Amino acid sequence: MSVKRIDHIAIVVSNLDEATTLYRDVLGLPVAHTEHIAEQEVIVACLPAGDSEIELLQPVNETSGVARYLAKNGPGIHHICLEVEDIEQSLTDLKAAGMQLINEQPTTGAGGKRVAFVHPKSAHGVLIELYEAAR
Amino acid sequence: MSVKRIDHIAIVVSNLDEATTLYRDVLGLPVAHTEHIAEQEVIVACLPAGDSEIELLQPVNETSGVARYLAKNGPGIHHICLEVEDIEQSLTDLKAAGMQLINEQPTTGAGGKRVAFVHPKSAHGVLIELYEAAR
Numbered sequence: 677m678s679v680k681r682i683d684h685i686a687i688v689v690s691n692l693d694e695a696t697t698l699y700r701d702v703l704g705l706p707v708a709h710t711e712h713i714a715e716q717e718v719i720v721a722c723l724p725a726g727d728s729e730i731e732l733l734q735p736v737n738e739t740s741g742v743a744r745y746l747a748k749n750g751p752g753i754h755h756i757c758l759e760v761e762d763i764e765q766s767l768t769d770l771k772a773a774g775m776q777l778i779n780e781q782p783t784t785g786a787g788g789k790r791v792a793f794v795h796p797k798s799a800h801g802v803l804i805e806l807y808e809a810a811r
Numbered sequence: 812m813s814v815k816r817i818d819h820i821a822i823v824v825s826n827l828d829e830a831t832t833l834y835r836d837v838l839g840l841p842v843a844h845t846e847h848i849a850e851q852e853v854i855v856a857c858l859p860a861g862d863s864e865i866e867l868l869q870p871v872n873e874t875s876g877v878a879r880y881l882a883k884n885g886p887g888i889h890h891i892c893l894e895v896e897d898i899e900q901s902l903t904d905l906k907a908a909g910m911q912l913i914n915e916q917p918t919t920g921a922g923g924k925r926v927a928f929v930h931p932k933s934a935h936g937v938l939i940e941l942y943e944a945a946r
Contacts, residue, residue, distance in 0.1 A: 702812070
């Protein structure tokens, strides 16, 4: 498989406005986009930095996966997303290497992207999202 | 202050060989560089991905800061490093915004880089390293 770049780093926070103040007003990154992702029950702010983005996530309720992560671990880096050339081939290669996949097939993420998650247990504690750009 | 890009994502692992096997042989990223950083008591493998890098860190003893982090938290993402235009100005701006700094002045990191860390307590749980490229 072939990783092209780090698409984004996702940071879960309890207060998106405060986190945006830090990353936009103090660190000076632009906010390119904000979105309510209904299926993940989060609001997101995307701040491009070089050819990657910082994504700030705030859960919108207390029951979503991200909300439970926040309650258990506190705010911090939630996952990294790697852009790959071919997501189906990548999932096949990861499975052949014995990696535990959260999504055996690509699912639809923010903005209609095709994504899949690899379980942190088989990736040295890192939740890895794979993303293939639209062809 | 002005952030130019994400320089690297640092992942602390207990076994650098196994982690390198995942990121190089399975994910397909090249290993550009490995280094023993004596002052941080770690060995590091740097794998470029787009205009950023994945840095895999393994502590070389059980007493370093990274080793204690690993013992407490398990393997996972340790910090993100942002390249800034002017590190002194960035530290001044962060301090003026009430951010807690680990390094009030730049210190010397891997490869002689000028770096400084911001405390995760004031950055929504994220340990942020700032880095200024040699001028």
